[in-house]
Amino acid sequence: MAAYSLRLYEDTLAPNHAPIYLPAAARACYVVHGSATFEYDEGAQHQRAGGAWLGDAPLALLAGEEGATLWRWELDATDAPPGELRSAPGATSTCKLAETIDLDPRQQWLMRCDSVYFPPGGIAHTHVHQGPGIRCTLEGEIAIETLGQRHVHGPGDAWLELGHAPVLAPTTEARDTTFIRCFVLPRACRGRSSIRYVHAEDGGKQKPQRYHVFGERFISLA
Known part of the structure; x- marks a missing residue:
């Protein structure tokens, strides 16, 4: 790495x-x-x-x-x-x-920027991603529970997700929540979701969040 x-x-x-x-x-x-x-x-x-x-x-x-x-x-x-x-x-x-962040130089990577929207009380069940990235809350409020810690992020708050560390992310019931995300993924993820659910029972649950991908760009690591 x-x-x-x-x-x-x-x-x-x-x-x-x-x-x-x-x-x-x-x-x-x-x-x-x-x-x-x-x-x-x-x-x-x-x-x-x-x-x-x-x-x-x-x-x-x-x-x-x-x-x-x-x-x-x-x-x-x-x-x-x-x-x-x-x-x-x-x-x-x-x-x-x-x-x-740690990246494997043997892997080929892309950068993706997208938005993630939740209705009031929406939750992202315990999950991992295929690469690390920084998120920033645009509206609403989201709690990030990972590595034994819990932090609440309101508008303008930024945080890192490692990708491989499981995250549980409930949002406020008071209003919609949206965050903007930029993360680094293997190129094989082009056009595909990077999320993987940790618990098998969560795979079939309703997923209230909606995604909009602004763009992806292949990158080369110097």
Whole structure:
């Protein structure tokens, strides 16, 4: 296994901010508020709130007329410099979570960004995933029970799931809950669910959660 750094940043850009330039990195960017244009080697893509962009090329980032708030995940070497935005006086950037994850360099990997929605009182029964990732709550509240600990995450809270460690995840009964997720999976998971239920009896239970995949991108580990 080899160690890599997975980081989640929250970037807030003023309306019509001058382009911000980011170096090459495996990344996913989710637009929380406003809109943004992502310019890269092969072209450009505009995303409004509720959309995401994935890629690994050097990036020019432009905010729309309403400004933009982004959640930006980056996978890089553990000794890579911090990725907060620089030389951008009309922008703020905060690292919400930085974690070291172990990946098998013999495996081929992809990065996936998606959303997971639960109705009030929904629950993800005890499960594992095929790779690690960082989640961040968009609305509602979710409890994560894993490795003998329980933590409750409200809007804007981020957490790491290792993938191989079983997780039980009940949500609040007061309202809907949605979180945004970026995780690293074997390429063989392309277009397939990565979830596996730990207890056989849970496999046949009703699954209230709904998923929306924004995109997947094959990545190469340096």
